[in-house]
Amino acid sequence: MNDSRLETLTAGRDLFLLTSRLLSKEIDQPLYRALLTADPDGTPAKDRLIDERTRAMDEPDALRALSVEFCRLFIGPYPACPPYASIHRGEPLVGGRADQSIRDFMARHGLHAEPPGGHTVLAHDHLGIGLALLHHLLQGRGRGGSVACPQGEDRNAVDELLRDHLLPWAPSYLQNLHDAALHSPYGIVARLAGGLLAEDG
Structure with a gap:
């Protein structure tokens, strides 16, 4: 991965x-x-993190609508966009080979990821865990108020995480999520994060 891609x-x-x-x-x-x-200020309505329809609702109704959307997209009983690598790789079981692979990656790099209570993550091949790991590895040490890019082992871990665990499926998954989402922020964030991951370095 080149420096420009890593900075992005x-x-x-x-x-x-x-x-x-x-x-x-x-x-x-x-x-x-x-x-x-x-x-x-000035964000076009189509790009707002909370869409106009949801903004027009009372807060309890908006939270209820977003809860229904979360369940429709990620929980099911037949979720539109289950966020597990195993499912997108055609594995028969959530938490199978893809889960073991990311666990092995974390062990090699001294990383630990367990979702806090209340999260709906069933296995470590959940995209939420992969993106949280990427965020953690991309945290550089600030120098003079700026954020430095990862170096050495962290940079190697970013390369491996992207190459072996995220890029094979996350950009297409996030595009599918963007297409399936009826409420922002899910569609907006999926478009932005998917575009960032998919950029050529």
Whole structure:
């Protein structure tokens, strides 16, 4: 991976963390309120993190609508976009080879990822875990107020995580999520994060 590509990914690391959160747990009141105010002034309506239809609802109704959307997309009983590598690789079981592969990756690099309570993650091949790991590895040490890109072992781990665990399926998954989402922020964040992952370096 060249330096320019790494800098681009590092600049987008907070987007990866937000995407991880949105894939892993329903939107609660604090996150909803943060998303309402996160768009810069002048953001076109089609690109707002909370769409106009949802903004027009009372907060309890908006949270209920977003909860239904989360369940439709990720939980099911027949989820539109199950966020597991195993499913997209055609493996017969969530948490099979893809889960063991990411666990092996974490062990080799001294990483640990367990979703906090209340998250709906069943196995480590969940895209939310992969994106949280990417965010963690992209955190550089600040120098003079700027954020440095990862070096050495962290850079090698970023390369491996992308090459072996995210790029084979995450960009197409995020495109499918963008197409399937009826409410932002799911579609908007999927488009942005998918575009960032899929950029040629």
